[in-house]
Amino acid sequence: MKKNLILKNFFIYFSALIVFLIMFFPLYGLILTSIQPESIIRSRNLSFFPTEIIFTHFAEVLKPNHISNIYEGIKNSLIVSFLTSFLCIILAFPAAYSLARLNLPAKNIILGTLISIYFLPTILFVIPLFVILVSYQLDDTILSLVVPYTAFTLPFVIWILKSFIDKLPVEVEEAAKIDGCSTLQLLIHIIFPLLRPGLIAAFIFAFILSWVEFLTPLIFTNNLKISTVALGLFRSTIDIKIGQQAAAAIITLIPVTILMIFFQQYITKVVLSGSDK
Amino acid sequence: MTDLLNQPSNSQFKFSREKILAFTLILPSLILVFITYLYPAIFTFVISFAEYDIIRLKIKKFIQFKNFEFLISNYFFTSSVLRTIYFGFLICVCTTILSFLIALLLNEKFIGKAFLRVMIVLPWAVPSVVSGVLWGQMFHADTGFLNALLYQLGVISGYKIWLADPLVALHVIAIAEIWKAIPFMTLFFLSGLQSLPSEVFEAASVDGANVFQRFSNILFPLMLPIAIPLFLIQFVLAMKSFDTIFVLTRGGPGGGTTTLNYFIYQEAFETFNLGRASAAAYVLLIITLAVVLIPTISRFLIKFFWGNK
Numbered sequence: 217m218k219k220n221l222i223l224k225n226f227f228i229y230f231s232a233l234i235v236f237l238i239m240f241f242p243l244y245g246l247i248l249t250s251i252q253p254e255s256i257i258r259s260r261n262l263s264f265f266p267t268e269i270i271f272t273h274f275a276e277v278l279k280p281n282h283i284s285n286i287y288e289g290i291k292n293s294l295i296v297s298f299l300t301s302f303l304c305i306i307l308a309f310p311a312a313y314s315l316a317r318l319n320l321p322a323k324n325i326i327l328g329t330l331i332s333i334y335f336l337p338t339i340l341f342v343i344p345l346f347v348i349l350v351s352y353q354l355d356d357t358i359l360s361l362v363v364p365y366t367a368f369t370l371p372f373v374i375w376i377l378k379s380f381i382d383k384l385p386v387e388v389e390e391a392a393k394i395d396g397c398s399t400l401q402l403l404i405h406i407i408f409p410l411l412r413p414g415l416i417a418a419f420i421f422a423f424i425l426s427w428v429e430f431l432t433p434l435i436f437t438n439n440l441k442i443s444t445v446a447l448g449l450f451r452s453t454i455d456i457k458i459g460q461q462a463a464a465a466i467i468t469l470i471p472v473t474i475l476m477i478f479f480q481q482y483i484t485k486v487v488l489s490g491s492d493k
Numbered sequence: 494m495t496d497l498l499n500q501p502s503n504s505q506f507k508f509s510r511e512k513i514l515a516f517t518l519i520l521p522s523l524i525l526v527f528i529t530y531l532y533p534a535i536f537t538f539v540i541s542f543a544e545y546d547i548i549r550l551k552i553k554k555f556i557q558f559k560n561f562e563f564l565i566s567n568y569f570f571t572s573s574v575l576r577t578i579y580f581g582f583l584i585c586v587c588t589t590i591l592s593f594l595i596a597l598l599l600n601e602k603f604i605g606k607a608f609l610r611v612m613i614v615l616p617w618a619v620p621s622v623v624s625g626v627l628w629g630q631m632f633h634a635d636t637g638f639l640n641a642l643l644y645q646l647g648v649i650s651g652y653k654i655w656l657a658d659p660l661v662a663l664h665v666i667a668i669a670e671i672w673k674a675i676p677f678m679t680l681f682f683l684s685g686l687q688s689l690p691s692e693v694f695e696a697a698s699v700d701g702a703n704v705f706q707r708f709s710n711i712l713f714p715l716m717l718p719i720a721i722p723l724f725l726i727q728f729v730l731a732m733k734s735f736d737t738i739f740v741l742t743r744g745g746p747g748g749g750t751t752t753l754n755y756f757i758y759q760e761a762f763e764t765f766n767l768g769r770a771s772a773a774a775y776v777l778l779i780i781t782l783a784v785v786l787i788p789t790i791s792r793f794l795i796k797f798f799w800g801n802k
Contacts (some may be wrong), residue, residue, distance in 0.1 A: 225603070228598065228601050228603050229603060231594075231598050232598060232603060232605070233607055234593055234608075235598060235608055235609065235613065236612055238613070238672075239612055239613050239615070239616060239675070240612050241630055242616075242624075242627050242628065242672065243615065243616075243619070243627070245627070245630065245631055245638050246623075246626075246627045246630065249630055249636075256634050258635060258636050259529060266674070275709075283796040307521050307522045307525060309524060310519070310521075310522075311518060311519040311521070311522040311523075312517035313518060314514075314515045314516075314518035314519040317520065318511055318512075318518070319512055319514035319515060320512070320515035320516065320519065321512065326519070326523075330522075330526065332785075333526065333530055335726065335729040335730070335781070335785070336530075336778065336781065337732060337733055337754060337757075337759045337774065337777050337778060337781060338733060338735075339733075339735075339754055339758060339761070339774055339777070340533070340534060340537055340774045340777070341529060341530055341533040341534065341537075342533075342761075342776075342779055343533070343536075343537055343540075343761050343767055343771055343774065344532070344533035344536035344540075345529065345533055346761075346762075347536070347550055350550065351550045363525075363529065364529060366525065367525050367526055367528075367530065368529075368542075370522055370525060370526060371526065373632035374522060397642060399514055422662055424618055426618065428618075428620035428621060428622075430620070430621060430622050430735070430736040430739070431735050431736065431758075434739075435762055443800070444620045445620075446620050446736075449620075449622050449623065449626065450622050450739075450740060453625075453626060453629070453740060453741075458630060458633070458636050461626055461630070462626070462630065465622075465623045465626045465627065468620055468622070468623055469619060469620070469623050472618040472620065473615065473618055475618070476611075476614060476615060476617070477611055477615075491752050
């Protein structure tokens with residue numbers, strides 16, 4: 217029995233190591249490339265440990281006239297992602313409450329439609345939106361990114377918030393209603409603070425999805441007046457300097473990674489709360 | 494749903510007021526979704542039967558099914574449809590199996606589990622452009638780790654240009670997509686595993702079932718209801734993949750990595766043939782819907798013909 221346990225443990229740690237290597241090695245490779253001189257990257261002496269660490273690639277990328285235009289990208293991506301997440305929460309919070317708690321007719325159909333829309337091919341909607349934006353000369357604006365992002369993310373955010381509201385105890389709301397609390401007051405003063413973990417999770421979801429979006433900005437900013445991080449990074453791939461490319465990729469990655477590590481617990485909670493229903 | 498029917502009749506007025514309130518709360522979201530989804534979907538449907546003038550932004554003329562006819566007779570299109578379906582299934586099958594195994598691992602107790610979980614979730618947050626760059630570098634002909642590793646191990650005699658071979662390039666893209674898709678599915682499988690009652694396993698191991706029996710007789714049937722929707726969702730997401738293809742191969746070499754989604758992009762925004770692109774977009778939609786609906790419909794039919802068992 218004991219021998220069995222040791223064998224089992226060995227197997228677990230061994231597979232944990234394999235999984236770690238598979239999932240993390242690509243990222244490690246990227247980090248390695250970003251801190252090594254171009255001559256070492258291009259040499260054929262394979263080394264999985266840095267022999268000479270330099271930060272010139274980052275310095276090059278962060279220069280204002282670099283091809284990826286990283287400052288502009290980060291600024292725009294921050295604005296767009298914040299606006300999108302904010303709008304999503306404002307729109308989704310009442311909608312999720314309505315779906316979770318109120319006597320909305322056909323609510324299952326509405327929720328089902330919203331969720332299935334999220335999985336439809338984006339390109340189907342992008343073509344006409346492009347035509348509309350161009351005909352009103354709204355392409356290449358922050359607005360042309362925020363509105364589609366919000367719409368693309370909204371169904372998902374509504375679903376997240378609804379599953380969080382479903383988990384709140386109904387008694388609190390009933391007590392508040394007996395005390396003469398109107399629905400609006402209830403929403404603002406009682407549900408909103410109780411829902412904080414859900415709101416944070418939803419905000420992060422929307423933020424990450426907007427930060428990583430590529431197809432929409434690629435098409436809607438066709439005159440390259442505004443750039444996002446993802447677009448900037450793509451533009452740097454035209455250049456052959458591999459080290460700088462890796463550095464730009466890491467700079468793009470950092471904000472979402474920090475969000476992910478800090479709020480991993482919330483994200484796990486979303487998944488856990490969603491699946492048991 | 495049942496409380497809707499059990500509403501006491503004297504609260505009829507209150508009930509309708511609540512209905513109005515419920516609608517007002519959800520209306521802004523519905524309007525936004527309507528404008529950005531339904532209207533474009535109709536628009537795309539209409540111009541899929543037309544020739545669209547990209548300069549004047551007007552429909553030039555309606556040509557009935559010409560767009561569809563052109564597509565079906567176009568070898569490039571039909572091959573990209575088949576390629577897309579293969580690509581989708583490849584990603585689904587690999588992601589489902591790997592994620593399930595990783596979830597089984599994370600369901601065990603061991604030191605460093607929390608750390609490993611963060612590491613597994615991480616690729617999900619990696620923007621697909623970054624993952625394109627990352628895998629592009631991994632498989633790079635001159636500087637890639639793969640070439641260097643295989644060369645030093647003596648597997649290959651010279652450096653290979655991986656992305657120059659259409660079939661290899663397609664699988665490189667699939668690897669990138671699988672790597673990115675694993676985190677999300679693993680979390681769902683993990684939550685499914687954690688929601689299973691532990692008594693089931695205890696009873697089974699007391700009965701002397703070995704690992705494989707436990708897997709095939711208990712775990713597999715219990716996890717199937719979670720695995721099927723995840724599989725379908727993954728298929729739909731694989732149908733949508735664009736960024737990795739765009740960054741890694743741009744649909745090449747020789748159209749070898751052009752999936753249907755990428756084909757539509759090229760038709761719409763490189764050759765600006767919006768009518769044809771819209772028709773192709775509807776073909777993609779139909780494939781997506783078919784894959785999602787077939788299990789639902791077959792389940793309905795089974796229920797209908799063989800009763801509720």
